[in-house]
Amino acid sequence: MISDKYGITIGLEIHAQLLTSTKIFCSCSADVFDMEPNSSICPVCTGQPGALPVLNEEVVKKAVMAAIALNCKINKYSRFDRKNYFYPDLPKGYQITQYFYPIAENGYLTVKIGDESKKIRIRRLHIEEDAGKMLHSADTITEATHSLVDLNRCGIPLIEIVTEPDIESPLEARLFMEKLRDILRYIDVCSGDMEKGALRCDANISIYNKNTLERSPRVEVKNINSFKFVEKALEYEFERIKSLMEKGEKIEQETRGWDFNSRGTVAMRSKEEESDYRYFPEPDLPPLIVNNEYVEQLKNSLSELPDEKIKRFQREYKISEYDATVLSSSKKLADFFEECVKLYNNSKRLSNMIINDLLSLLNEFNIEIDESNIKPETLVDIAKMVDNSKISTNIAKSVLEEAFKTGKSPTEIIKEKGLEQIDDEEFLNSIVDKVIRLNPKAVEDYKKGKKGVVGFLVGMVMRETRGKANPKVVSRIIEDKLKTE
Ligand SMILES: [Zn+2]
Structure with missing residues (x-):
C-alpha cells in the first residue's frame, strides 16, 4: 500500500466505554451487553419529562485516570453541553457531551513503528453519554419493513479521545489503537473489547499528492469495530480516494461506513457541520471542577x-x-x-x-x-x-x-x-550401538571429517526413544564411540 506519489493523513476519534457499575447520570446498570433489550432503563436515561441527571463520580475518576495515562493536561474547569439532534435511539433529542470545555486536552501516546518511536498527539479527551441501538428487520435499512429500538445503551458513560492528524499510515492507526486499548485495560478504565462495542473508532482521512501537494477533502470512516478492520478500512479508503484523484474525479467530503459483508466502505451521508448540532450548555448540570489534590491522588493510585x-x-x-x-x-x-x-x-x-x-x-x-x-x-x-x-x-x-x-x-x-527423560547410560549405550550399526555410512562420513553426522545420529536415538533420551548424554556417548571406531 506504500505509494511514492501519495501520502495519507489520518486522525482518529475513539469512543471508549468506561468500566463503571452504573450509567453516567442514573443508577441503572451499565453492564448491558447480553442483557434483554430495554431492561436497564429508567426515566433519566430514557429522557422522560422532569427527570434530572446526576453525574456519577466514578465516571469522572475513570476519565481523569485515562487522561493522566495519555499524558493530557487536565482542566480544572470543564462543563457539559447539549448536542442536539433527532434519532429514534436518542429519546431526549440531545446527547450530553463536553463540547466547549473538555475535561482534558493536549496529550500524546508514543507508538513503536518498527525500531522507531513516534509521538501521536491527542487533541482532547471528553466525557459523554452513549445513545441507544436500532435493530432493523433486515440487513439494510432500505429493505427493512420495521425497526426496533433498545435503549439499554442510553446513558452508558463514554470518553471520546480525538487525535491530531499525526497518523501517516493505516498500520500506524492500528498500532495506535492497540496501544490505547492496552493502556485503558491496564488501568481498568475500559475493557477494550472492540467486538462488543466497548471501544469504537472513527477515522478522518485525506490523501495528498506528494509532488503537487494537492489534497483530497476529508472523508470520515465510521463503524470500525475490530483492530483488523482499522487497517483494512483505511487501506481500502486510501486506494479508493487515490484512484479518484488519479482520474481527476470529484471526491465528496462525506461519511462512509465500513461494510463487513462487502469488505469495503459505503457512503452513509454527507457530513454534518458541527454548527448543525446547535450546542449549548447543559442547564441541568453544574460545571465540573477537578482540583489538583484529586488529580494527584489518582496519579499516585495508577498502576x-x-x-x-x-x-x-x-x-x-x-x-x-x-x-x-x-x-x-x-x-x-x-x-x-x-x-x-x-x-x-x-x-x-x-x-x-x-x-x-x-x-x-x-x-x-x-x-x-x-x-x-x-x-x-x-x-x-x-x-x-x-x-x-x-x-x-x-x-x-x-x-x-x-x-x-x-x-x-x-x-x-x-x-x-512415562515421559521422564532417560539418563541411564547403559541403556542409552545400547541404543547408540544399534543406531551406529544401522548407519554405517554416517560412520564413514564422520571419519572423512563430516562432524555434522553427530547431530543426525542424535536425532536417530531421539526417534528410537520417542524423544525421551537426554540429548546431551546421547551426544557425548556418540562422539566417544565415533572417535574410537
Ligand atoms: Zn437509567
Whole structure:
C-alpha cells in the first residue's frame, strides 16, 4: 500500500466505554451487553419529562485516570453541553457531551513503528453519554419493513479521545489503537473489547499528492469495530480516494461506513457541520471542577503503565525488549510472569515458556491466563524439570499442553505417560550401538571429517526413544564411540 506519489493523513476519534457499575447520570446498570433489550432503563436515561441527571463520580475518576495515562493536561474547569439532534435511539433529542470545555486536552501516546518511536498527539479527551441501538428487520435499512429500538445503551458513560492528524499510515492507526486499548485495560478504565462495542473508532482521512501537494477533502470512516478492520478500512479508503484523484474525479467530503459483508466502505451521508448540532450548555448540570489534590491522588493510585513495565522487566529480569513487550501486553500476563519469577529465578526460561508455548495455547482457546489451568506453580514445576534435565524442552511443551487441557499436575502427567527423560547410560549405550550399526555410512562420513553426522545420529536415538533420551548424554556417548571406531 506504500505509494511514492501519495501520502495519507489520518486522525482518529475513539469512543471508549468506561468500566463503571452504573450509567453516567442514573443508577441503572451499565453492564448491558447480553442483557434483554430495554431492561436497564429508567426515566433519566430514557429522557422522560422532569427527570434530572446526576453525574456519577466514578465516571469522572475513570476519565481523569485515562487522561493522566495519555499524558493530557487536565482542566480544572470543564462543563457539559447539549448536542442536539433527532434519532429514534436518542429519546431526549440531545446527547450530553463536553463540547466547549473538555475535561482534558493536549496529550500524546508514543507508538513503536518498527525500531522507531513516534509521538501521536491527542487533541482532547471528553466525557459523554452513549445513545441507544436500532435493530432493523433486515440487513439494510432500505429493505427493512420495521425497526426496533433498545435503549439499554442510553446513558452508558463514554470518553471520546480525538487525535491530531499525526497518523501517516493505516498500520500506524492500528498500532495506535492497540496501544490505547492496552493502556485503558491496564488501568481498568475500559475493557477494550472492540467486538462488543466497548471501544469504537472513527477515522478522518485525506490523501495528498506528494509532488503537487494537492489534497483530497476529508472523508470520515465510521463503524470500525475490530483492530483488523482499522487497517483494512483505511487501506481500502486510501486506494479508493487515490484512484479518484488519479482520474481527476470529484471526491465528496462525506461519511462512509465500513461494510463487513462487502469488505469495503459505503457512503452513509454527507457530513454534518458541527454548527448543525446547535450546542449549548447543559442547564441541568453544574460545571465540573477537578482540583489538583484529586488529580494527584489518582496519579499516585495508577498502576504501572505498559511502557514503564517493559523497561523494568528488561532491567530486573534481564530479558529482551521484545520479550518484555510481549509479557507486558496484558496486565494479567505480566502479573503471572512476575508470580512465576518470585517462585523460581530462571526468568529467561520462564519468559520463553510463556511466550513460545503458553501464549499460543491461550490464543488457541481464546482465554485469559487467569481462566486457564496453568498456575504459576505449574509453569515453575515444568521449568525446573527442564533445568534439572528431567525432561527435554520438547517434552516440556507437551506436558504444558496436557496440564493446560486437563488441569493435572506436571508430575502426574510425566508419570502417567512415562515421559521422564532417560539418563541411564547403559541403556542409552545400547541404543547408540544399534543406531551406529544401522548407519554405517554416517560412520564413514564422520571419519572423512563430516562432524555434522553427530547431530543426525542424535536425532536417530531421539526417534528410537520417542524423544525421551537426554540429548546431551546421547551426544557425548556418540562422539566417544565415533572417535574410537
Ligand atoms: Zn437509567
